[in-house]
Amino acid sequence: MSASxxxxxxxxxLASTVEMVxxxxxxxxxxxxxxxxxxxxxxxxxxxxxxxxxxxxxxLIDQIPFTxxxxxxxxLLLVFGLQWLRKAVLRGSGxxxxxxxxxxxxxxxxxxxxxxxxxxxxxxxxxxTVSFKGVFLEGLEVAFIVLTFGTSHGSIPLAAAGxxxxxxxxxxxxxxxxxxxxxxxxxxxxxxxxxxxxxFGIFWSGEGAKVDWPGGDVALLGVIAFVLAxxxxxxRLLSMQRSQAIGRQKLAGEGVP
Amino acid sequence: MKLLENFGRFWWDFxxxxxxxxxxxxxxxxxxxxxxxxxxxxxxxxxVIGVPLALYATVKRAAR
Numbered sequence: 001m002s003a004s005x006x007x008x009x010x011x012x013x014l015a016s017t018v019e020m021v022x023x024x025x026x027x028x029x030x031x032x033x034x035x036x037x038x039x040x041x042x043x044x045x046x047x048x049x050x051x052x053x054x055x056x057x058x059x060l061i062d063q064i065p066f067t068x069x070x071x072x073x074x075x076l077l078l079v080f081g082l083q084w085l086r087k088a089v090l091r092g093s094g095x096x097x098x099x100x101x102x103x104x105x106x107x108x109x110x111x112x113x114x115x116x117x118x119x120x121x122x123x124x125x126x127x128x129t130v131s132f133k134g135v136f137l138e139g140l141e142v143a144f145i146v147l148t149f150g151t152s153h154g155s156i157p158l159a160a161a162g163x164x165x166x167x168x169x170x171x172x173x174x175x176x177x178x179x180x181x182x183x184x185x186x187x188x189x190x191x192x193x194x195x196x197x198x199x200f201g202i203f204w205s206g207e208g209a210k211v212d213w214p215g216g217d218v219a220l221l222g223v224i225a226f227v228l229a230x231x232x233x234x235x236r237l238l239s240m241q242r243s244q245a246i247g248r249q250k251l252a253g254e255g256v257p
Numbered sequence: 258m259k260l261l262e263n264f265g266r267f268w269w270d271f272x273x274x275x276x277x278x279x280x281x282x283x284x285x286x287x288x289x290x291x292x293x294x295x296x297x298x299x300x301x302x303x304x305v306i307g308v309p310l311a312l313y314a315t316v317k318r319a320a321r
Contacts, residue, residue: 071287076272078283078308083274086315095320140271198312201283202304209291211301223305230309238320 004220008153009162011196015145016166018189019138021181024174025101026134029108034127041123042131049132050139054147054160061151071208073148078201080144084194085231091187093238098187101180142166145197152204195231199224276318282311 030039090096150156213219286307293300
């Protein structure tokens with residue numbers, strides 16, 4: 001397997017794992033507090049809807065001319081990657097709270113306990129809709145990553161296999177542990193996915209704009225290393241700036257000139 | 258109409274996300290790269306330099 005294929009599979013696997021951990025937290029909270037029937041049907045309905053979206057978008061992608069496709073795919077990867085990386089840098093530097101599955105689980109449980117009990121089509125409608133939305137919205141991002149990553153490498157099934165592995169592992173872990181997967185290093189994984197998406201985005205949108213990368217395809221490894229170094233450096237810089245700002249505020253509060 | 262509005266808002270939130278600056282920077286950087294290449298410059302460095310600057314700008318906006 002080539003280096004870029006490993007990155008495609010690895011990126012889709014990590015993205016899927018992170019998003020499915022978040023979806024699992026919602027599904028568990030609904031199942032435990034509202035019952036498993038509506039929760040299970042809502043989750044399965046969301047997976048079917050996701051499969052329909054992928055099946056509809058896959059052939060559409062094939063219709064787009066290759067050069068335009070590389071720019072569109074590269075641009076989407078770049079924008080998604082920067083969104084992930086922005087959150088990761090803000091979390092790593094302390095400007096945004098780290099994502100905590102325990103807290104997210106407790107919030108979902110509290111919300112579901114205070115929600116009404118409307119029945120539709122023989123289902124607890126709240127449990128059905130919350131499970132559906134949770135799985136669908138978290139899964140949609142994975143579906144986009146699979147389509148864009150897969151298309152960039154010329155193999156959607158390869159990226160889909162990486163994502164499916166993440167889904168299966170998180171699903172089995174959820175069934176066995178029966179609790180939110182709070183030990184998964186979610187924030188670190190999000191950082192890694194952000195670096196990979198951004199790097200692929202830079203590389204592919206550059207290819208779409210018809211640049212000649214120094215060293216050809218090997219340049220992708222250099223771009224990944226560069227983006228990683230920039231993101232780590234930025235996290236460290238912001239963290240230091242935040243510590244200094246807090247220090248100044250403390251001194252001002254104590255009346256020190 | 259409401260359905261259309263919700264549909265549009267969903268895709269805006271999904272693609273543009275928390276800060277429109279990211280999407281705008283992506284479009285501008287790719288367009289600039291394509292234009293420089295079209296006038297004969299191998300401008301691979303535009304994205305490599307521009308993306309970290311865009312990232313810094315968006316995290317600084319959020320950290321304020």
